[in-house]
Amino acid sequence: SGAIGSLDNFTEEETMLRDAVRRFAVDVVAPKVREMDENENMDPSVIKGLFEQGLMGIETSAEHGGAESSFTSAIIAIEELAKIDPSVSVMCDVHNTLVNTIFRTYGTKEQQDKWLPQLASSKLGSFCLSEPASGSDAFALQTRAKKDGDHWIINGSKMWITNSHEAEIFLIFANIDPSKGYKGITCFVATKDMGIEIMKKEQKLGIRASSTCTLNFDNLRVPAENIIGGEGKGYKIAIEILNEGRIGIAAQMLGLAQGAFDKAVPYTYQRQQFGQPIGTFQGMAFQIAQAAIELESARLLTYNAARRKEEGKPFTKEAAMAKYWASQVAQRVSGSAIEWAGGVGFTRETGIEKFWRDSKIGAIYEGTSNIQLQTIAKFIQKEYS
């Protein structure tokens, strides 16, 4: 299926990218999805393919080895990958919308010259903010960095870090001066070979092929030139990048919902009961119509937020709305899709149940649904008081 709802304001370049990502997802990713889910492991050939397809430096300049495409292009790629596998989608999402974007937005020329080509060509990145005791309350993080000559020594641990089993480049948020509260938080870049301890993968309900690990820093020595954006600027970097990143998660959830819909709906026109295709019973047809409305609404919210960000307009509230709504839609549509396929939908054979398992994470990472509601509520309060 090529459903993109009623949106037709994509450029020729964006449409070509959508077709290319779709081909990659169908040809390379689809045959591996079930095995990767069951083995809780991302196939190395898929990671290699993402790099080879130019999907790991979507907005990165050509000078740095990237595709120099639009933010909307990144969102399209994330959506298309999620239609086939939300795990592959989040790998691409974190790498592009969080890691690359931090270097592109806050890195010095030297830092961009050094890190962006590696990230575009072969080295996977991780964004390390959350800790065992600070998830929603992210700025209460306990990881500390102390200056030692021309180095910083980082101690502490991070939890729930996506891509960390395969990654080589890590953006680590640590507080260099807790007396300043969150204004001591600073962003550091470190590589695995500097001595980051990466623990075993979490065993999860969904996005099981996406690695999620705890990281420990035991006197991790990082050169002073590896601070991104300046001392004490880390909290602003983290939240401003997450504002954008949330549009990526909205796209992941939108793609997921579309993927489940695309698998289940054709089945309802083939499967006969009581002498007629089940999808033509009004009780089924209306559910399918309602799901189509949900998909359309999630799509409009997601791409509107993306365009606003691209055009330099305020987008934080719209991004929070898109992320909140698309993750609700993903749960509802993938849940309905299982029911539409009946017993078949409940088995692992069709992959529909996997979409439903994968949908649950949308309401948790990059700010839980309550955190999105809190962000939206703050804007409304400001607008009306």
Ligand code: CAA
């Ligand atoms: N945009 C810009 N700035 C914001 C902001 C936003 N959405 N929310 C807060 N801020 C700023 C405030 O302006 C303030 O800065 P100044 O002092 O310079 O004005 C500062 O942040 C603190 O503001 P608050 O006291 O209101 O914020 P808080 O401490 O109560 O909570 C928060 C702030 C930690 C950002 C919280 O709102 C939040 O978003 N928590 C969720 C954290 C999160 O999204 N983690 C994701 C980890 S990455 C991940 O999950 C990746 C993945 O899975 C794939």
Ligand code: FAD
């Ligand atoms: P908590 O903050 O403890 O929240 C638990 C519940 O309390 C939620 O329902 C929440 O909404 C509610 N709650 C908390 N505070 C409030 C409030 N003020 N008002 C109302 N309700 C509230 N982090 C990274 O830094 N990098 C990553 O790559 C990354 N990847 C992840 C991948 C996976 C698979 C998972 C599960 C998590 C990942 N995370 C990552 C962490 C993720 O961002 C956090 O799990 C998330 O921010 C929630 O934090 P928490 O789990 O500590 O839950």
